[in-house]
Amino acid sequence: MLVSGSLSTSWTAYLGLLSALSATFVPSVAVKEHDFKKCHQSGFCARNRAFADHALATTSWQSPYNIAPESGSFKDGQYQATILKTINDKGETVRLPITISFLESGTARVTVDEEKRQKGEIELRHNSKARKERYNEAEQWVIVGGLTLDKAAKVDYEDKTQVTVKFGPSSEFEATISFSPFSIDFKRDGHTHVKLNDQGLLNIEHWRPKIEKTESAASEETKEGETKEQDKKEKPKKEDESTWWDETFGGNTDSKPRGPESVALDISFVGYEHVYGIPSHAGPLSLKQTRGGDGNYQEPYRMYNADVFEYILDSPMTLYGSIPFMQAHSKDSSVGVFWLNAAETWVDITKGKGSKNPLALGTKAKTSTHTHWISESGLLDVFVLLGPTPKDLTARYGELTGTTAMPQEFALGYHQCRWNYVSDEDVRDVDRKMDKFKMPYDVIWLDIEYTDEKKYFTFDKHTFPDPIGMGKQLDSHGRKLVTIIDPHIKNVDNYPVVAELKSKDLGVKNKEGNLFEGWCWPGSSHWIDAFSPAAREWWASLFKYDSFKGTMENTWIWNDMNEPSVFNGPETTMPKDNLHFGNWEHRDVHNLNGMTFQNATYHALTSRKPGELRRPFVLTRAFFAGSQRVGAMWTGDNQAAWDHLEASIPMVLSQGISGFPFAGADVGGFFGNPEKELLTRWYQTGAFYPFFRGHAHIDARRREPYLAGEPYTTIIGAALRLRYSLLPSWYTAFRQAHVDGTPIIKPMFYTHPSEEGGFAIDDQFFVGNTGLLAKPITQKDRVEVDIWIPDSEVYYDYFTYEVVPTSKGKSVTLDAPLEKIPLLMRGGHILARRDIPRRSSALMKWDDYTLVVTVGRDGKLAEGDLYVDDGESFDYQAGQYIHRRFVFDAAGKSIVSVDAEGRSAKDVQEGEWMKKMRQVGVDKIVIVGAPAAWAGKREVTVESEGKTWSAKMEFTPAMKGRGAFAVVKKLGVRIGADWKISFA
Numbered sequence: 001m002l003v004s005g006s007l008s009t010s011w012t013a014y015l016g017l018l019s020a021l022s023a024t025f026v027p028s029v030a031v032k033e034h035d036f037k038k039c040h041q042s043g044f045c046a047r048n049r050a051f052a053d054h055a056l057a058t059t060s061w062q063s064p065y066n067i068a069p070e071s072g073s074f075k076d077g078q079y080q081a082t083i084l085k086t087i088n089d090k091g092e093t094v095r096l097p098i099t100i101s102f103l104e105s106g107t108a109r110v111t112v113d114e115e116k117r118q119k120g121e122i123e124l125r126h127n128s129k130a131r132k133e134r135y136n137e138a139e140q141w142v143i144v145g146g147l148t149l150d151k152a153a154k155v156d157y158e159d160k161t162q163v164t165v166k167f168g169p170s171s172e173f174e175a176t177i178s179f180s181p182f183s184i185d186f187k188r189d190g191h192t193h194v195k196l197n198d199q200g201l202l203n204i205e206h207w208r209p210k211i212e213k214t215e216s217a218a219s220e221e222t223k224e225g226e227t228k229e230q231d232k233k234e235k236p237k238k239e240d241e242s243t244w245w246d247e248t249f250g251g252n253t254d255s256k257p258r259g260p261e262s263v264a265l266d267i268s269f270v271g272y273e274h275v276y277g278i279p280s281h282a283g284p285l286s287l288k289q290t291r292g293g294d295g296n297y298q299e300p301y302r303m304y305n306a307d308v309f310e311y312i313l314d315s316p317m318t319l320y321g322s323i324p325f326m327q328a329h330s331k332d333s334s335v336g337v338f339w340l341n342a343a344e345t346w347v348d349i350t351k352g353k354g355s356k357n358p359l360a361l362g363t364k365a366k367t368s369t370h371t372h373w374i375s376e377s378g379l380l381d382v383f384v385l386l387g388p389t390p391k392d393l394t395a396r397y398g399e400l401t402g403t404t405a406m407p408q409e410f411a412l413g414y415h416q417c418r419w420n421y422v423s424d425e426d427v428r429d430v431d432r433k434m435d436k437f438k439m440p441y442d443v444i445w446l447d448i449e450y451t452d453e454k455k456y457f458t459f460d461k462h463t464f465p466d467p468i469g470m471g472k473q474l475d476s477h478g479r480k481l482v483t484i485i486d487p488h489i490k491n492v493d494n495y496p497v498v499a500e501l502k503s504k505d506l507g508v509k510n511k512e513g514n515l516f517e518g519w520c521w522p523g524s525s526h527w528i529d530a531f532s533p534a535a536r537e538w539w540a541s542l543f544k545y546d547s548f549k550g551t552m553e554n555t556w557i558w559n560d561m562n563e564p565s566v567f568n569g570p571e572t573t574m575p576k577d578n579l580h581f582g583n584w585e586h587r588d589v590h591n592l593n594g595m596t597f598q599n600a601t602y603h604a605l606t607s608r609k610p611g612e613l614r615r616p617f618v619l620t621r622a623f624f625a626g627s628q629r630v631g632a633m634w635t636g637d638n639q640a641a642w643d644h645l646e647a648s649i650p651m652v653l654s655q656g657i658s659g660f661p662f663a664g665a666d667v668g669g670f671f672g673n674p675e676k677e678l679l680t681r682w683y684q685t686g687a688f689y690p691f692f693r694g695h696a697h698i699d700a701r702r703r704e705p706y707l708a709g710e711p712y713t714t715i716i717g718a719a720l721r722l723r724y725s726l727l728p729s730w731y732t733a734f735r736q737a738h739v740d741g742t743p744i745i746k747p748m749f750y751t752h753p754s755e756e757g758g759f760a761i762d763d764q765f766f767v768g769n770t771g772l773l774a775k776p777i778t779q780k781d782r783v784e785v786d787i788w789i790p791d792s793e794v795y796y797d798y799f800t801y802e803v804v805p806t807s808k809g810k811s812v813t814l815d816a817p818l819e820k821i822p823l824l825m826r827g828g829h830i831l832a833r834r835d836i837p838r839r840s841s842a843l844m845k846w847d848d849y850t851l852v853v854t855v856g857r858d859g860k861l862a863e864g865d866l867y868v869d870d871g872e873s874f875d876y877q878a879g880q881y882i883h884r885r886f887v888f889d890a891a892g893k894s895i896v897s898v899d900a901e902g903r904s905a906k907d908v909q910e911g912e913w914m915k916k917m918r919q920v921g922v923d924k925i926v927i928v929g930a931p932a933a934w935a936g937k938r939e940v941t942v943e944s945e946g947k948t949w950s951a952k953m954e955f956t957p958a959m960k961g962r963g964a965f966a967v968v969k970k971l972g973v974r975i976g977a978d979w980k981i982s983f984a
Contacts, residue, residue, distance in 0.1 A: 043243025398741025409871030413442030478842020594622020640669030664691030733768025771829030830864030
């Protein structure tokens with residue numbers, strides 16, 4: 001969060017003191033787009049863009065990077081060699097070791113280092129204490145598996161110019177490594193899909209000493225400037241050294257002790273027009289071109305986690321988090337790349353004809369997408385994923401970086417937040433009123449004002465005199481409290497936390513190696529260095545109940561401002577020449593910083609009390625690849641505006657396909673006061689975010705859902721209850737995401753990869769495997785909606801069972817008055833829900849289930865599943881869960897429930913939770929699109945656990961566009977048992 005408009009009283013008083021103490025501090029109210037760099041203001045980005053301009057404009061251009069053939073060797077699925085970079089007309093070269101690893105999964109990894117830096121044979125400027133190597137520890141934070149080498153990979157062809165390796169399942173993939181100039185051509189089934197350095201834009205800025213220029217050298221430069229015009233076109237300009245050794249922006253100077261060290265590479269997706277991913281940006285799901293032209297961006301997509309004030313929509317500018325994972329998709333084919341680099345990174349995207357689509361018949365030229373990746377420092381480390389489906393990509397990426405953490409069930413409910421609830425009585429009052437107005441919710445949140453003068457791990461004794469009493473009231477009906485804890489620690493006397501941080505030397509250092517001091521909400525602050533094992537151990541001690549007094553077992557944590565946000569720092573963040581554990585510069589690890597802090601908090605919450613091992617809940621604002629393993633994220637400080645509501649859907653979808661699906665946006669918009677129609681539509685949209693939280697700025701009017709007034713309160717309440725009724729299906733979708741990285745809400749290209757008409761659609765989505773197709777209203781005064789239908793299946797309205805008149809690949813217009821959420825059910829699915837309204841998910845824990853069957857157009861099979869565990873502990877890892885597969889077979893006239901994983905009762909030793917689940921059953925089954933032949937039927941036969949009995953069925957015939965449906969009630973079967981219902 002950032003301060004805006006009129007400031008809180010305490011902050012206003014403090015701001016005067018800040019201004020007096022620091023002339024360099026600029027209040028964040030002034031932050032605008034120009035406070036963040038464009039490419040031309042970022043030295044390494046400008047240099048590499050200029051390098052690309054020259055290479056692409058020069059007909060005789062040849063990349064100066066060549067593999068020395070004699071250096072190459074292949075063993076056990078790995079090719080190693082040395083790239084020689086020619087650096088001048090004399091033929092002098094720089095040695096760049098390259099390793100190409102072919103992995104069992106079919107993923108390939110290409111890593112390039114720099115020999116001089118690797119061996120420490122360089123000199124640092126300014127007597128810097130920084131490491132000499134290129135940063136090589138990102139893997140330790142990000143990669144958790146999938147690195148087993150494919151020892152079955154083999155060299156298929158080799159000569160003095162190239163080597164071809166076949167690898168992957170059934171050797172269906174191959175990589176041709178060309179030596180001069182260096183490039184790699186990745187193929188699947190004999191067709192090219194991905195090319196590295198195809199355009200010759202590989203550029204690794206090698207170390208060189210700073211040489212002070214003499215007058216004669218300057219004279220030589222003048223002579224070179226007098227060359228003929230043609231020579232100017234063909235020869236590269238003299239390298240611009242103006243940002244090699246130091247760089248200034250916004251009054252801050254970066255000392256750059258290692259000099260220029262960027263890495264860049266062009267990656268071409270041959271025959272692919274659409275690329276997705278690299279969140280987070282406030283733009284469309286299908287990424288735009290970045291080199292100008294109608295509707296395109298002028299700037300590259302930037303990944304540099306930053307505290308961006310009221311972010312700009314339809315922009316490639318950086319936001320709070322970064323995941324450098326990109327997917328390319330064409331009809332029936334997907335490939336991807338994961339760029340493992342935690343430094344500031346820019347990505348240019350261009351598209352063009354001329355490459356033959358490897359999947360198209362004939363010779364028609366199809367669009368290819370060319371990308372240019374540029375990082376400030378570190379290794380060149382890129383993974384190539386060859387698909388062929390979107391699901392294959394997310395699974396392989398999940399294998400590498402981990403899948404989303406299995407959350408506690410409460411985390412999928414509704415979260416009520418604002419900056420700030422002003423007292424513990426305020427919290428109690430909101431809690432009571434949510435009950436009074438029958439608004440289900442699970443969590444209430446406290447922003448920074450709950451603390452004692454912005455000192456984390458404290459409660460203000462005047463406004464929160466009884467936090468334990470507050471927590472107990474919440475706990476009495478299963479609700480939780482989330483408190484904010486940020487990484488900046490107030491630098492003030494008589495504060496034990498900062499005293500320990502200093503005495504134990506656990507903070508981030510400045511370039512001189514002294515404790516870094518900056519400004520954030522508390523004023524003068526120090527930052528915990530969560531890269532340090534000792535700092536993480538100390539951090540864990542602060543969360544113990546006897547340390548963080550006022551917290552209970554139902555208290556969880558929100559990590560904000562962890563980009564990190566530094567109000568008086570360059571681009572509102574930490575200087576790049578700061579030093580972290582191991583003497584790595586901040587520039588090397590910037591995008592990892594938020595993840596390391598969230599990781600420290602996650603593990604702290606597992607050790608608050610001996611024997612209390614529950615799944616932590618930690619929300620983060622900053623994130624990187626791998627953050628999905630330790631919590632949830634939200635899209636940051638949005639605005640109470642229709643266009644921000646509209647932008648939230650592609651932003652959340654992008655998170656999902658990029659491996660971090662536990663995502664949401666502030667419902668209602670953080671800044672400003674939403675009109676009631678907007679607030680209502682936002683709740684209807686938020687009910688379909690994986691992370692569902694209402695939040696508001698300190699200057700925003702109170703907008704708890706019961707304050708909206710009628711008819712809005714009733715409509716918002718209905719959206720909340722819809723979310724809660726479907727929690728079993730949401731939880732099942734989270735389980736699938738946890739197992740294999742599948743997104744929780746899925747865009748059209750993901751679910752229907754053959755339908756080109758859906759590849760750019762990003763305002764509608766399917767929920768898990770339920771067949772639910774949602775298209776929330778995100779525009780003012782809209783009372784109808786156009787939903788694109790991706791297939792020939794039948795679709796029913798979720799609420800009325802109306803059969804929607806659809807046509808494959810076409811849009812259908814549906815009425816959507818304010819009280820209506822456009823939500824369809826695709827035929828051929830079975831979903832689970834709980835229909836008894838409750839105040840929180842905890843109070844639903846032992847309720848029976850309802851199954852909804854949607855009969856497909858062919859009238860035959862429908863399928864679905866349900867996953868249930870205790871919603872809290874890690875016991876599911878020991879088999880303490882129920883996972884059922886449901887199949888409706890119209891031909892066999894039956895519905896059956898079987899264990900989804902083929903487990904039998906003897907395979908699982910029931911713990912306490914599973915024993916208690918024996919009392920939970922299936923209350924009813926609704927069959928939408930039921931066969932007309934059932935019209936006179938009043939009973940069905942139920943078989944389970946060796947017994948047979950009858951259950952009543954009510955049949956309602958089709959009428960006026962509504963499908964026929966049947967309801968079987970009081971089945972008497974356990975949710976965890978095998979059973980069969982016969983309609984014969």
